[in-house]
Amino acid sequence: MGVGASTSVVAPEGYGRGRGWGQTSLGDMPESCVAAVLLYLDPAEICQVACLNRAFRGAASADCIWAAKLPANYRYLAALAAAADDDDDCGCGGAAEGDDGRCCSSAAIKKEIYARLCRPTPFDGGTKEFWIEKNKGGFCMSISSKAMSITGRDDRRYWSHLSTEESRFHSVAYLQQIWWLEVGGEIDFCFPAGSYSLFFRLHLGRPHKRMGRRGHGSENIHGWDIRPTRFQLSTSDDQHTVSESYLINPGRWILYHVGDFVISSSDEVTELKFSMMQIDCTHTKGGLCVDSVYIYPKDLEFEEDCVFCQQIL
Numbered sequence: 001m002g003v004g005a006s007t008s009v010v011a012p013e014g015y016g017r018g019r020g021w022g023q024t025s026l027g028d029m030p031e032s033c034v035a036a037v038l039l040y041l042d043p044a045e046i047c048q049v050a051c052l053n054r055a056f057r058g059a060a061s062a063d064c065i066w067a068a069k070l071p072a073n074y075r076y077l078a079a080l081a082a083a084a085d086d087d088d089d090c091g092c093g094g095a096a097e098g099d100d101g102r103c104c105s106s107a108a109i110k111k112e113i114y115a116r117l118c119r120p121t122p123f124d125g126g127t128k129e130f131w132i133e134k135n136k137g138g139f140c141m142s143i144s145s146k147a148m149s150i151t152g153r154d155d156r157r158y159w160s161h162l163s164t165e166e167s168r169f170h171s172v173a174y175l176q177q178i179w180w181l182e183v184g185g186e187i188d189f190c191f192p193a194g195s196y197s198l199f200f201r202l203h204l205g206r207p208h209k210r211m212g213r214r215g216h217g218s219e220n221i222h223g224w225d226i227r228p229t230r231f232q233l234s235t236s237d238d239q240h241t242v243s244e245s246y247l248i249n250p251g252r253w254i255l256y257h258v259g260d261f262v263i264s265s266s267d268e269v270t271e272l273k274f275s276m277m278q279i280d281c282t283h284t285k286g287g288l289c290v291d292s293v294y295i296y297p298k299d300l301e302f303e304e305d306c307v308f309c310q311q312i313l
Contacts, residue, residue, distance in 0.1 A: 183275060245310060
């Protein structure tokens, strides 16, 4: 045949009915081809395209897709989630329950495991939580002030505990007045490999609600503009960060960036220590709420105000 010769394609009987002879659509794509495309999408995008047709819906549930989105040590995390659910008497025999009521043990499909890990998992008596960020799959953790050592916390002249819905843990430590501020904590955990940032979540003023409107008491706020507060972070593999910042913006929750650290292996326990202190005893300080410490993937975007402290080491 010459180059200019025309050819014709005869479709099998019944093929393309309703679409015209020889025509195809997205629904004709093999699930394996669809899955190869979905590997490049974020979890939220995968869920959206699953609504296109049966082929996309089937591919969007494939284990190979969600295994690539899960943290490398997802079995370790799923076991902790299963233990937490078992403590809550979920009735799934030691497995974490998926959104559709099916058990999410390590033998369950990866999509169910991903969905379960997106929900917060409390541990250490409910003083800590971890979850994965649903859009990117990054690992996150929050540590309550209840899990931290706070100088003078048992003396009601200095500290009290406030119930509030503005905390993930429904309670914060409130400093009335003190000369020596020191708050510290530590955790041993198998973090998924990656780069992380650690923050203290703090609030100047006593938060309250009146007539449904949020407010704060400012009468006890003092001493934070005289000297900066020092933040420290260290890991068991000799990563160290020291930073300083003045505490600012009364009436707003602020994430104070302490520093970053890197986890190279998902299978090794990392000991992480963190602290904040303002130990200049020439003046008192007060009116501070200490909520928690947050550990986020380094590149995660924040919904709350964030202050990046001045690094001094």
